[in-house]
Amino acid sequence: xxxxxxxxxxxxxxxxxxxxxxxxxxxxxxxxxxxxxxxxxxxxxxxxxxxxxxxxxxxxxxxxxxxxxxxxxxxxxxxxxxxxxxxxxxxxxxxxxxxxxxxxxxxx
Amino acid sequence: xxxxxxxxxxxxxxxxxxxxxxxxxxxxxxxxxxxxxxxxxxxxxxxxxxxxxxxxxxxxxxxxxxxxxxxxxxxxxxxxxxxxxxxxxxxxxxxxxxxxxxxxxxxx
DNA sequence: GAGACAAACCTAGCGCTTCAAGGCATAGAT
DNA sequence: ATCTATGCCTTGAAGCGCTAGGTTTGTCTC
Numbered sequence: 001x002x003x004x005x006x007x008x009x010x011x012x013x014x015x016x017x018x019x020x021x022x023x024x025x026x027x028x029x030x031x032x033x034x035x036x037x038x039x040x041x042x043x044x045x046x047x048x049x050x051x052x053x054x055x056x057x058x059x060x061x062x063x064x065x066x067x068x069x070x071x072x073x074x075x076x077x078x079x080x081x082x083x084x085x086x087x088x089x090x091x092x093x094x095x096x097x098x099x100x101x102x103x104x105x106x107x108x
Numbered sequence: 109x110x111x112x113x114x115x116x117x118x119x120x121x122x123x124x125x126x127x128x129x130x131x132x133x134x135x136x137x138x139x140x141x142x143x144x145x146x147x148x149x150x151x152x153x154x155x156x157x158x159x160x161x162x163x164x165x166x167x168x169x170x171x172x173x174x175x176x177x178x179x180x181x182x183x184x185x186x187x188x189x190x191x192x193x194x195x196x197x198x199x200x201x202x203x204x205x206x207x208x209x210x211x212x213x214x215x216x
Numbered sequence: 217g218a219g220a221c222a223a224a225c226c227t228a229g230c231g232c233t234t235c236a237a238g239g240c241a242t243a244g245a246t
Numbered sequence: 247a248t249c250t251a252t253g254c255c256t257t258g259a260a261g262c263g264c265t266a267g268g269t270t271t272g273t274c275t276c
Contacts, residue, residue, distance in 0.1 A: 007205050008116040008233060008262080014212055027253050033212055040208030047234050049255055054233095071243065072252060091213070097115050098206075100148030104122055104141055105199070116233080116262065135224050155263045157226060162262095180223060180272065 006041060011051050013094060014041070016079065016087040019061065025074035026052055052077060060086050114149060119159050121202060122149070124187065124195040127169065133182035134160055160185060168194050 006014075018024070018032050029052075030043040055061045060083035068074040079087070114122075126132070126140050137160075138151040163169045168191035176182040187195070 005205070006234075007118075007202075007209065010115075010209055011234080014209065017213055025253080026255095036212045036215055037208035038211055040204055041212065044235055045254080046236065046238095046256085050233085053255095068253085070252070073242080074253065094115075096148055097113070100145035101115065101118055101122065103146055104144045104149065105125055107144055114263075119263080133224080152264060153225080154227085154265065154267095158263080161226095176224085178223070178272080181270085182224065 006043065006047070010094065011043065011047060012055065013087065013090040014043075015048075015051060015055070016060065016083055016090065019077055019079045019083070020087065023064075023076045023078035025066075025068060025076050027074070028068075029077070055083070058086075059083070114151065114155070118202065119151065119155060120163065121195065121198040122151075123156075123159060123163070124168065124191055124198065127185055127187045127191070128195065131172075131184045131186040133174075133176060133184050135182070136176075137185070163191070166194075167191075 014033055015029055018029050018036070024032065026048060030045065030048050033041055033043050052061065052063075055077075056063060059080055061077045062080055064076050064078065066074060066076050122141055123137055126137050126144070132140065134156060135153075138153065138156050141149055141151050160169065160171075164171060167188055169185045170188055172184050172186065174182060174184050
């Protein structure tokens with residue numbers, strides 16, 4: 001985990017979260033995570049698209065081809081009901097594990 | 109990431125942190141993480157020992173055979189100077205990335 | 217003493233995730 | 247016509263954690 005990277009295991013949660021307000025296209029997901037994190041996080045395309053494929057297979061998102069604001073053929077991703085449930089579940093898991101980590105880190 | 113698991117990428121940091129106060133043996137590291145985390149984290153032996161091997165190779169810890177309080181042959185692990193530096197570095201990385209994650213999760 | 221159990225160490229192999237490094241297509245600008 | 251940025255995708259390698267085994271040895275029970 002070097003300078004500008006992800007915490008393994010959290011990429012799915014971040015993507016789902018960014019999709020929550022409404023459908024956006026793949027490329028924009030990475031940009032949105034980048035800016036929302038104040039440039040602290042950087043999602044590589046080689047991580048992004050495979051992750052989206054996995055989510056499609058699991059039924060957490062649906063994809064649809066369309067045209068972007070910049071007049072380009074893009075693929076819009078949208079949360080499914082199951083995806084919404086999955087997001088909640090991942091948030092709970094993350095919060096619990098994070099609490100465990102912080103307990104150890106502070107009171108070791 | 110199911111019920112009682114680790115966040116990938118944080119195991120090394122947790123082990124280094126638990127070793128910080130002083131040398132303890134491998135098996136006790138897992139127990140200590142378990143109890144310090146209030147049973148929220150569970151380190152499997154199949155994760156623990158390979159992780160310790162990696163740290164030995166990188167020179168972050170040193171190992172020494174000895175006898176435990178329960179009169180058993182055990183391997184005590186001890187932080188090296190480099191391990192202390194590594195711990196600080198991992199803490200900084202983790203804090204920065206965590207801040208990024210929380211920014212995204214709250215303000216998406 | 218025999219057997220059972222838990223402490224404590226370890227390894228092999230699988231599966232998953234991330235990343236680096238490429239390739240492809242097209243809209244808009246020069 | 248060429249270039250640049252946008253946008254999608256795949257392949258291969260590397261790393262990590264887990265499952266599922268196995269070994270040794272101290273302690274306790276009968």
